[in-house]
Amino acid sequence: MNSKVATAVICTVLLLNLGGAAPLPAQEEPSEQPIVLTLPDAIQMALERNYDLQIADSITQEAKAAYGEAAAADRFQLNFEGAYLRLGPVASMTLPPELGGGAIKLGEDNTWNYGTSAYKSLYSAGRNEALRALARVGSAAAELNAATARRQIALATTELFCGIVQTQGLLGVAEQNEHRAHEQFQIAAARVAAGAAPQFDRLRAEVEVANAHQGVIAARTAVATAQSQLKNLLAIDVARPIEIEAPAQPVLLAVDWYACRELASQTREEIKIAQQ
Numbered sequence: 229m230n231s232k233v234a235t236a237v238i239c240t241v242l243l244l245n246l247g248g249a250a251p252l253p254a255q256e257e258p259s260e261q262p263i264v265l266t267l268p269d270a271i272q273m274a275l276e277r278n279y280d281l282q283i284a285d286s287i288t289q290e291a292k293a294a295y296g297e298a299a300a301a302d303r304f305q306l307n308f309e310g311a312y313l314r315l316g317p318v319a320s321m322t323l324p325p326e327l328g329g330g331a332i333k334l335g336e337d338n339t340w341n342y343g344t345s346a347y348k349s350l351y352s353a354g355r356n357e358a359l360r361a362l363a364r365v366g367s368a369a370a371e372l373n374a375a376t377a378r379r380q381i382a383l384a385t386t387e388l389f390c391g392i393v394q395t396q397g398l399l400g401v402a403e404q405n406e407h408r409a410h411e412q413f414q415i416a417a418a419r420v421a422a423g424a425a426p427q428f429d430r431l432r433a434e435v436e437v438a439n440a441h442q443g444v445i446a447a448r449t450a451v452a453t454a455q456s457q458l459k460n461l462l463a464i465d466v467a468r469p470i471e472i473e474a475p476a477q478p479v480l481l482a483v484d485w486y487a488c489r490e491l492a493s494q495t496r497e498e499i500k501i502a503q504q
Contacts, residue, residue: 260468260469262468262469262470262471263464263468263469263470263471264470264471264473265389265470265471265472265473266473267386267389267390270385270389270458270462271382271385271386273462274381274382274384274385274461274462275378275381275382277462277463278381278461278462278463279463280377280381281374281377281378281381284370284373284374284377284378285374287370287373287374288367288370288371288373288374290370291363291366291367291369291370291371292367292370294363294366294367295360295363295364295366295367297363298356298359298360298362298363299360299363301349301352301356301359301360302349302352302356303348304346304347304348305346305347305348306344306345306346306347307344307345307346307347308342308343308344309342309343309344309345310340310341310342310343311340311341311342312338312339312340312341313338313339313340313341314337314338314339315335315336315337315338315339316337317337318333318334318335318336318337319333319334319335320332320333320334321334381461384461385458385461385462388454388457388458388461389458389472391454392451392454392455392458392472393472393474395447395450395451395454396451396472396474398447398450399444399447399448399450399451401447402440402443402444402446402447403444403447405440405443405444406437406440406441406443406444408440409433409436409437409439409440410437412433412436413430413433413434413436413437415433416429416430416432416433417430417433455470455472458470
């Protein structure tokens with residue numbers, strides 16, 4: 229009897245020790261906070277972080293530098309050149325006493341060469357003027373391309389942003405349709421169970437639920453695809469979540485076509501360049 233009690237006590241102690249040694253559940257790491265974007269924020273981020281626009285701006289700076297180089301051909305130029313050469317210890321020769329004695333170095337340890345030159349083009353047969361005109365056109369074209377790229381990026385950002393807002397609205401409609409299909413299925417199932425409706429009504433309700441669920445999946449896929457495209461345009465990590473704040477409802481304005489045409493002719497860069 230005592231041996232049975234002792235065995236039970238030992239088993240109890242072993243179970244308590246094993247239970248105390250159980251590992252603690254792993255704590256979940258906090259998820260990364262989503263980036264909240266409004267339409268002006270998205271456009272500003274795209275203009276600051278888009279690589280194509282940075283390349284276009286670099287090409288514009290290069291074209292302006294080329295114009296400055298072409299314009300400098302007719303200006304007064306002053307050049308300075310210098311060179312230093314170290315030959316190291318050079319050999320020396322000792323004269324005999326009858327020649328006065330002493331040592332003579334056969335060369336110099338260091339050699340310095342420097343000078344200045346001035347240049348002014350007096351006549352180039354129109355070559356310098358043609359180079360300046362060509363560089364001016366190249367600089368204006370680079371500025372136009374950069375401005376066009378900036379507008380295209382802003383337009384693409386606006387289209388993707390509004391596309392996400394639209395797909396999110398369609399997702400809400402699809403989820404409402406799925407909820408309504410589930411309600412219709414429950415009603416049809418209750419009517420069939422009560423014998424007030426044929427089995428076909430239940431099957432039709434099941435098909436409508438499946439179709440509604442498929443619509444929800446398609447809408448969610450469209451939202452994820454549009455968000456991925458916007459992240460790619462804004463140079464945001466694809467795994468980073470984002471939240472879109474829908475803009476306010478637009479206000480309809482009366483547009484004067486002639487005033488818009490006049491404003492466009494005054495502000496478009498390509499028209500200004502063509503007039504020059």
